[in-house]
Amino acid sequence: MRRVALSVNGTRHELDVEPRDLLVYVLRERLGLTGTTVGCDTSSCGSCTVLVNGESVKSCTMLGVQADGLELTTIEGLARNGELHPVQQAFHEHHALQCGYCTPGMVLAAVSLIEAGEATDEDAIREGLEGNLCRCTGYHNIVQAVSAAAGVS
Amino acid sequence: MIPAAFDYEVAESAEHAIALLGEREDAKLLAGGHSLLPAMKLRLARPSALIDIGRVSELSYIREDGDHIAIGALTRHREVRDNALLRAQCPIVSHTAGLIGDPQVRHRGTIGGSLAHGDPASDLPAVILALEAELVVRGSGGERTVPASEFFTGVFQTAVGPAELLTEIRVPKLGSTGWSYVKMSRRAQDWATVAVAAVVERSNGSLGKAAIGLTNMGGTPLRATAAEEAIAGGSSIEDAVKLIPQGTDPPSDHAASSDFRLHLSTVLGRRALEEAAAR
């Protein structure tokens, strides 16, 4: 066991984890933040995407111990005072989800892309979301939503 | 999928990592973890200990050093892609780093991990080979410099010893040298079915010398030596690329048959050489 300090959605947590505990399971099972989903468990689908120091990362491919001392944001931490984050709001308005399983990862990948200034046009958004799969294949509306949130048409 | 249990140590510096490696047999370095952790989850790898070098910030840098650019092994793909100095002086490396995986992978994976992993399907090795780059490897006895041509020794094997650390990659400043890296993959985010790196010198509008690196055409990244010699001897690109398959031994797998890869290498080789000649 190893003691780690994680800052998750602005709250500091100190907990003992096994080195082999994947970050996604630390978030889901130890901190109860089940908004982060496991789709493939093989680094391919992006549904487990969270922000690590503001950048999108697949939390099934990172150990909890690697996150020691870092700032994490999960889907639960995006809304502020009951107001959806602009990307969440855009997903709502553009019907950018069907079953919703890929949505937390899709939203966080989009937030990272927009904040990096890389969501410059539709092509860049499609490229920038290549690490996220939507099993319901709702890409069209997802791209529309991200374009709207990024202010590109 | 959960990896088998292992001990975990955080290295504070390159020296500390080397000391920790010396203390344990069967320990592995953990950089970005984007090759190692998937393998450990599948239990294809079961090291007894991981030494986390992910926080060794002294090994994350890109700087000018005489006639070359020095890249610290812990520099992440994202930084390699975006770094202004590298984009100006050796753009093929930045371009290629931008083709690796997807944004999430590029936020974690490192250039050192990509090279030290020794995967013949990885993108940067063929580029490093075509650039005739140098790799700096450090162990308890000090530092040595390995030319790229001697670095990749087999499938998942490199010149980095079990108690050694790859610390730096030295790539040449390209100046007016033309370059291209053309990658073909079946799906977005995927590894290369085949990819070709070309670095060419031009004289009077025609190709003088070309270095051609091949991804996923054998157990290690390869140079297309016969095609390079043909170009040096005055062959056209069209004739020279027919020689690219010589000396290769591409795998057959879910993405493509060996025969298809042989063919693809000539097509991508032509595109890469033409683009490099025009750039």
Ligand SMILES: Cc1cc2nc3c(=O)[nH]c(=O)nc-3n(C[C@H](O)[C@H](O)[C@H](O)COP(=O)(O)OP(=O)(O)OC[C@H]3O[C@@H](n4cnc5c(N)ncnc54)[C@H](O)[C@@H]3O)c2cc1C
């Ligand atoms: C979904 C996905 C898609 C990908 N797509 C591509 C792709 O298209 N092209 C591509 O090239 N790669 C791809 N990769 C691999 C990615 O580039 C990895 O980041 C890279 O191969 C390994 O770098 P790392 O820092 O993550 O190394 P790690 O996984 O931490 O380490 C890999 C190996 O190298 C050793 N090692 C690491 N650093 C050092 C060092 N400094 N000195 C000595 N040994 C060291 C480790 O001990 C381990 O054996 C992909 C990965 C994923 C998960």
Ligand code: FES
């Ligand atoms: S669950 Fe992590 S990438 Fe699919």
Ligand code: FES
């Ligand atoms: S909405 Fe169902 S997987 Fe994307």
